[in-house]
Amino acid sequence: MNIELTRFKVKEGKSDRVDEWLKFLNDNMKDVLVTLEGENMYVETIFREVLNGDEFLYWYSVQGAGGQEVDQSEHWIDKIHLEYWHECIDESFNPIDLKTEVVMIPQHVRKSMK
Numbered sequence: 001m002n003i004e005l006t007r008f009k010v011k012e013g014k015s016d017r018v019d020e021w022l023k024f025l026n027d028n029m030k031d032v033l034v035t036l037e038g039e040n041m042y043v044e045t046i047f048r049e050v051l052n053g054d055e056f057l058y059w060y061s062v063q064g065a066g067g068q069e070v071d072q073s074e075h076w077i078d079k080i081h082l083e084y085w086h087e088c089i090d091e092s093f094n095p096i097d098l099k100t101e102v103v104m105i106p107q108h109v110r111k112s113m114k
Contacts, residue, residue: 001062001063001064001065001110001113002061002062002063002064002065003061003062003063003100003103004059004060004061004063004097004100005058005059005060005097005098005100006058006059006095006096006097006098007056007057007058007095007096007098008056008057008058008059008089008090008093008095009054009055009056009089009090009093010054010055010056010057010088010089010090011087011088011089011090012090014055014087014088015055017084017087017088018048018055018057018084018088020084021081021084021088022046022048024080024081024084025046025081028077031075031076031077032077034075034077035070035073035075035077035078038067038068038073038075039063039067039068039069039070039073040063040064040065040066040067040068041061041062041063041064041067042062042063042064042113043060043061043062044059044060044061044062044063045059045060045061046058046059046060047060057089062105062113064113070082
């Protein structure tokens with residue numbers, strides 16, 4: 001099982017597009033959840049923060065082994081999701097992976113995670 005929390009910087013001037021992106025994901029959640037199956041993703045959550053005038057998105061995920069990478073997906077949701085990603089995420093900023101210190105998942109939940 002892979003558990004991550006990663007911070008990505010939003011390109012300056014792209015807050016409105018991020019609003020649209022997150023609304024798109026929320027409005028199409030039924031199809032978003034279908035794509036998570038192929039990724040063997042149990043939990044994926046996006047957080048948003050403005051810090052010292054810079055905007056960041058944080059991805060929190062709990063993923064099983066052997067899942068498909070999002071950029072390998074042919075699903076229409078993932079294609080649009082990646083278009084937003086390339087438009088909004090500042091790839092000149094090194095993403096920051098926060099260090100996992102404690103994992104609290106009850107055993108009965110872990111059993112359902114392969």
